[in-house]
Amino acid sequence: MRKPRLMAPGPAPVPEEVLLEMAKPVIHSRDPRTKQGIKEAVEGLQEILKTKSDVAILAATGTGAMEAAAIHAVPPGKKALVLNAGWFGLRWLKICQAHGIEAETIDFEWGQPVDPDRVSQALKGRDDIAVVMGTLSETSTGTGHPIEAIGKVVAETDALFAVDGISGVGAMECRADDWKIDFLCIGSQKALMLPPGLAFVTVSPKAWAVIDSFEPKAFYFGLKAARKKLADWDTPYTPAHTLIFGLNKSLSMIKAEGIERVWARHKTMSEACQAGIKALGLELFSARPAEGLTAFYVPEGLKDSDVRKKLDDRFGITIVGGQDKVKGKILRMGHMGYNDEVDVVGALAALEMVLAELGHEFEPGAGVTAAQRVLIGQGSPVGAS
Amino acid sequence: MRKPRLMAPGPAPVPEEVLLEMAKPVIHSRDPRTKQGIKEAVEGLQEILKTKSDVAILAATGTGAMEAAAIHAVPPGKKALVLNAGWFGLRWLKICQAHGIEAETIDFEWGQPVDPDRVSQALKGRDDIAVVMGTLSETSTGTGHPIEAIGKVVAETDALFAVDGISGVGAMECRADDWKIDFLCIGSQKALMLPPGLAFVTVSPKAWAVIDSFEPKAFYFGLKAARKKLADWDTPYTPAHTLIFGLNKSLSMIKAEGIERVWARHKTMSEACQAGIKALGLELFSARPAEGLTAFYVPEGLKDSDVRKKLDDRFGITIVGGQDKVKGKILRMGHMGYNDEVDVVGALAALEMVLAELGHEFEPGAGVTAAQRVLIGQGSPVGAS
Numbered sequence: 001m002r003k004p005r006l007m008a009p010g011p012a013p014v015p016e017e018v019l020l021e022m023a024k025p026v027i028h029s030r031d032p033r034t035k036q037g038i039k040e041a042v043e044g045l046q047e048i049l050k051t052k053s054d055v056a057i058l059a060a061t062g063t064g065a066m067e068a069a070a071i072h073a074v075p076p077g078k079k080a081l082v083l084n085a086g087w088f089g090l091r092w093l094k095i096c097q098a099h100g101i102e103a104e105t106i107d108f109e110w111g112q113p114v115d116p117d118r119v120s121q122a123l124k125g126r127d128d129i130a131v132v133m134g135t136l137s138e139t140s141t142g143t144g145h146p147i148e149a150i151g152k153v154v155a156e157t158d159a160l161f162a163v164d165g166i167s168g169v170g171a172m173e174c175r176a177d178d179w180k181i182d183f184l185c186i187g188s189q190k191a192l193m194l195p196p197g198l199a200f201v202t203v204s205p206k207a208w209a210v211i212d213s214f215e216p217k218a219f220y221f222g223l224k225a226a227r228k229k230l231a232d233w234d235t236p237y238t239p240a241h242t243l244i245f246g247l248n249k250s251l252s253m254i255k256a257e258g259i260e261r262v263w264a265r266h267k268t269m270s271e272a273c274q275a276g277i278k279a280l281g282l283e284l285f286s287a288r289p290a291e292g293l294t295a296f297y298v299p300e301g302l303k304d305s306d307v308r309k310k311l312d313d314r315f316g317i318t319i320v321g322g323q324d325k326v327k328g329k330i331l332r333m334g335h336m337g338y339n340d341e342v343d344v345v346g347a348l349a350a351l352e353m354v355l356a357e358l359g360h361e362f363e364p365g366a367g368v369t370a371a372q373r374v375l376i377g378q379g380s381p382v383g384a385s
Numbered sequence: 386m387r388k389p390r391l392m393a394p395g396p397a398p399v400p401e402e403v404l405l406e407m408a409k410p411v412i413h414s415r416d417p418r419t420k421q422g423i424k425e426a427v428e429g430l431q432e433i434l435k436t437k438s439d440v441a442i443l444a445a446t447g448t449g450a451m452e453a454a455a456i457h458a459v460p461p462g463k464k465a466l467v468l469n470a471g472w473f474g475l476r477w478l479k480i481c482q483a484h485g486i487e488a489e490t491i492d493f494e495w496g497q498p499v500d501p502d503r504v505s506q507a508l509k510g511r512d513d514i515a516v517v518m519g520t521l522s523e524t525s526t527g528t529g530h531p532i533e534a535i536g537k538v539v540a541e542t543d544a545l546f547a548v549d550g551i552s553g554v555g556a557m558e559c560r561a562d563d564w565k566i567d568f569l570c571i572g573s574q575k576a577l578m579l580p581p582g583l584a585f586v587t588v589s590p591k592a593w594a595v596i597d598s599f600e601p602k603a604f605y606f607g608l609k610a611a612r613k614k615l616a617d618w619d620t621p622y623t624p625a626h627t628l629i630f631g632l633n634k635s636l637s638m639i640k641a642e643g644i645e646r647v648w649a650r651h652k653t654m655s656e657a658c659q660a661g662i663k664a665l666g667l668e669l670f671s672a673r674p675a676e677g678l679t680a681f682y683v684p685e686g687l688k689d690s691d692v693r694k695k696l697d698d699r700f701g702i703t704i705v706g707g708q709d710k711v712k713g714k715i716l717r718m719g720h721m722g723y724n725d726e727v728d729v730v731g732a733l734a735a736l737e738m739v740l741a742e743l744g745h746e747f748e749p750g751a752g753v754t755a756a757q758r759v760l761i762g763q764g765s766p767v768g769a770s
Binding site: 004006008010011012013014019020022023024025026027028029030031059060061062063064067094095098099100187189195196197198217218219220221222237238239240241242243318320 | 389391393395396397398399404405407408409410411412413414415416444445446447448449452479480483484485572574580581582583602603604605606607622623624625626627628703705
């Protein structure tokens with residue numbers, strides 16, 4: 001028997017209830033039940049994102065939401081400032097370049113968090129910067145960036161703050177309004193517990209004022225058209241409505257648990273995972289770990305692909321390696337969405353067995369025990385809301 | 386009991402096998418099985434589209450595929466020529482305008498087919514036209530346009546031929562290579578028997594030569610990046626892989642039936658539906674009906690919404706009304722994808738009962754009988770391949 005255990009930093013596992021919701025007979029996309037579904041989705045997202053902003057629902061993956069934000073954030077003659085601390089920070093830059101949007105970067109070493117002071121310095125006297133583009137959870141390095149502190153800095157200027165929340169939202173605390181996020185970009189396939197195919201972008205009143213000041217070159221990702229249709233709980237083009245119905249099921253699960261408890265669960269899973277990894281004599285990659293995944297260096301003398309292959313072959317566990325400049329150097333274990341504490345302990349146990357078989361030396365059980373020590377006394381009874 | 390019968394011109398019904406395929410546990414998007422799925426999808430699409438062109442798979446709806454084609458088809462200084470004969474022909478123009486692509490139109494009355502001679506005249510001596518944008522099945526008017534003849538005209542010039550095949554592909558004959566289509570744009574939620582969320586665009590060698598001559602302003606819909614990744618059966622950004630697995634299931638059903646038989650089934654369903662509608666004393670809207678839907682005038686003295694509401698309330702049947710300038714004037718019944726001859730007869734029978742109850746005068750049974758006369762002796766045994 002192969003029992004699949006998806007512990008990648010997205011796509012993440014999807015609950016059976018959500019899968020079955022989407023397996024119901026397909027209805028028409030302009031059916032009143034679709035409008036009701038869109039309304040429920042928007043209001044549910046506003047609740048868990050802690051925002052009163054509009055939320056546009058796009059039939060796309062998270063990168064589409066980032067593209068929508070980028071196109072609408074920078075009027076002609078203005079520039080974007082990209083906080084580049086990993087592969088997905090860099091994606092902001094690439095999106096800008098592809099669309100002829102002038103952009104400059106503040107670069108940080110991979111694995112290091114963005115320093116809000118450097119953002120503050122970079123913005124001084126720069127009224128040509130229309131938007132600062134950041135990342136809540138940099139999936140490539142497993143780093144959680146200090147979005148609240150950066151948001152405070154950006155909010156003191158006229159610049160907008162666009163945040164890639166794709167692997168972060170639902171997996172770590174994020175309060176869009178309190179943290180002064182003008183565009184929060186989200187994909188469905190991470191902690192929102194859905195397959196890929198839906199993207200969301202919040203648009204704050206400050207962002208709308210900018211958008212309304214020029215004609216963004218957008219059609220499919222046009223936010224003005226989305227706003228117009230949202231007023232009637234509709235979308236400008238065919239909505240991916242089966243995914244929206246699935247979203248409403250997963251949102252109901254998140255709301256039953258309570259978003260604060262969901263954040264706390266991820267924080268605990270992440271601390272348990274970090275403790276386990278360190279107890280195996282391994283080194284974390286990030287100086288400020290994200291809470292939906294844990295990145296760590298490949299043990300000396302081992303190949304990352306051997307570890308991944310053995311985890312997969314023997315235990316059905318999917319974790320991923322590094323991207324781009326850290327390819328082959330790090331491993332990344334996801335613990336987001338429909339993963340719980342027992343999944344983390346199980347994955348650590350499997351990792352121990354694999355490492356032992358591959359000749360890495362450590363005290364067997366040390367990782368599991370360290371994780372358990374973190375978990376004991378934490379969390380809420382299963383199903384409590 | 387309410388047994389839902391989705392007879393809209395898309396979204397169209399999705400077979401249970403396809404829904405259940407997508408309800409399987411979610412795997413990682415970079416899993417070898419995902420690559421295998423992408424390979425199978427591309428090759429399957431090439432087979433049913435009758436093309437050797439590359440096929441890019443986008444996490445989007447059909448409009449995204451049109452946007453991808455438009456952005457890549459028109460180098461700076463060149464123009465698009467839009468064949469505008471309905472709401473979706475007009476969409477090409479709107480996409481161009483939103484992206485600052487210069488475009489002009491040849492306008493046809495709604496319900497009339499595009500006249501290839503007028504296209505030929507319009508192209509004479511016009512080497513500034515980079516692309517002609519047409520529509521296989523104009524969903525808003527229920528018209529099938531003579532794409533083969535238009536393709537012949539365009540192929541004699543340097544212009545590319547971009548075709549919106551969203552509600553046409555799989556519901557009527559379409560041979561991308563023989564008909565000289567350079568970009569064929571497709572959505573998943575019509576005759577391909579999937580939920581919305583996947584889009585496809587074919588790119589011919591003639592189109593690649595144009596694309597490689599300039600830097601299209603595209604990221605999410607970037608076809609150069611898609612080509613590079615397709616070489617390794619991958620996508621530039623997260624693929625909507627659960628939908629791709631569903632697609633492979635629906636493609637296997639289409640291939641088992643045989644695409645030529647699928648086309649023939651739609652042609653027969655469409656002829657049966659037209660015969661039934663006319664036998665009820667109703668008038669077809671289109672001078673050259675498409676084969677995946679039938680558009681007809683609302684019977685005099687009746688309201689389209691009453692007909693639709695009664696069909697839905699009493700029999701669970703969803704058909705749709707008119708869009709834009711024919712709103713309230715026409716009704717459109719879809720018969721595409723996972724609809725068969727019995728569904729068409731059943732829908733006509735229900736329509737008869739509804740019209741009788743609403744006071745429209747006709748010979749009860751006339752529509753059903755007329756449809757049966759078309760169907761008798763047609764088609765293949767169920768399940769034959």
